[in-house]
Amino acid sequence: MKAITWHGKHDMRCESVPDPKIEAGRDAIVKVSSCAICGSDLHFYDGFMPGMESGDVVGHEFMGEVVEVGKENSKLKVGDRVVVPFTIACGECDQCKRQNYSVCERSNRNADMARKAFGHTTAGLFGYTHLTGGYPGGQAEYVRVPYADFAPIKVPNGIPDEDVLFLGDILTTGWQGAMNCDIQPTDTVAIWGAGPVGLFALQSAMILGAKQVVVIDEVPERLQLAADKGAITINFKMESTVERLNELTDNKGPDKVIDCVGMEAHAPYEAEHFYDRAKQAVMAESGRPHVLREMIYVCRPGGVVSVPGVYGGIVDKIPFGAAMNKSLTFRMGQTHVNKWTDDLLRRVEEGQFDSRFMITHRGSLEDGPELYKTFRDKTDGCVKVVLTP
Structure with missing residues (x-):
């Protein structure tokens, strides 16, 4: 065959x-x-x-x-x-x-x-x-x-x-990513990645009754698909994700955040991106966890971090102190x-x-x-x- x-x-x-x-x-x-x-x-x-x-x-x-x-x-x-x-x-x-x-x-x-x-x-x-x-x-x-x-x-x-x-x-993955968030009618849900899983997570979050859903990516065609399905979109190459999310949430941060990117994330900051790429090239790090870092930083205290995006091994410089002190809940998995x-x-x-x-x-x-x-x-x-x- x-x-x-x-x-x-x-x-x-x-x-x-x-x-x-x-x-x-x-x-x-x-x-x-x-x-x-x-x-x-x-x-x-x-x-x-x-x-x-x-x-x-x-x-x-x-x-x-x-x-x-x-x-x-x-x-x-x-x-x-x-x-x-x-x-x-x-x-x-x-x-x-x-x-x-x-x-x-x-x-x-x-x-x-x-x-x-x-x-x-x-x-x-x-x-x-x-x-x-x-x-x-x-x-x-x-x-x-x-x-x-x-x-x-x-x-x-x-x-x-x-x-x-x-x-x-990918449909069930997007759905599980949203279900792991325990979405409430007052929630702002932010989704990193407007690829297929992110687009299904967007549809899932809206079906589950989120107040507003924000999708972050850098590809205009994908962001347009997300906008067509009712999302507020952020092109991280054109504006600050952190500033825009704070603006949309009265500086409280999104209640629930979903990583639909995983181990091959792109960072808008050159130093961070090249650091991860260099470590990845010599197998000192298996993934580029920019999205994970950013989600921990912007998520509202007491919020949920959902990770349906795939990681393969070791990642570096995760702000775990921020996650612990902000009382964040992590839910993840295949x-x-x-x-x-x-x-x-x-x-x-x-x-x-x-x-x-x-x-x-x-x-x-x-x-x-x-x-x-x-x-x-x-x-x-x-x-x-x-x-x-």
């Missing part, structure tokens, strides 16, 4: 790889109908994510049709149409019973490697680092889905792929996708979420390597890429 594979920094290829096979009784094989390039895919594209191996099949946003099931899989049948969550969850361990699916205790087949890096294992993830299991991903014609009798989301045949594809990651999908599928069917407005580029798997570059550089107005195998 054809799949997109990683061979090093900025070296993505569409090539032939072995077809997946049923390996366990709870497995399923899914023929991919649509997949997408995610912002967190750029972490290995740019060479910042440890644990990648040449030839890895990548991608964790995908959906399709079940073409084969293992003998112990009674949930799915051939012909079922499913969205597959990017987090692999067994549904039976202690963490899964608590609905903490992104820290499933069984699904990471490289659990010892994860324990050395994080102290404990986290869940397996599709198409990502071997720290999370090294499972072949969904930017491919077919995918083997482990524990497929639990996580895959069955969707009606009448709904187009592009309306439900993002239930497997998304517990299945915790939210029943409710979100209903909301999608009711038209509460708009997915298609952010899809700017479409292509085939063969187009994928070049579209990685377009997506990474944000050229040609690129916001979200969907591929059709």
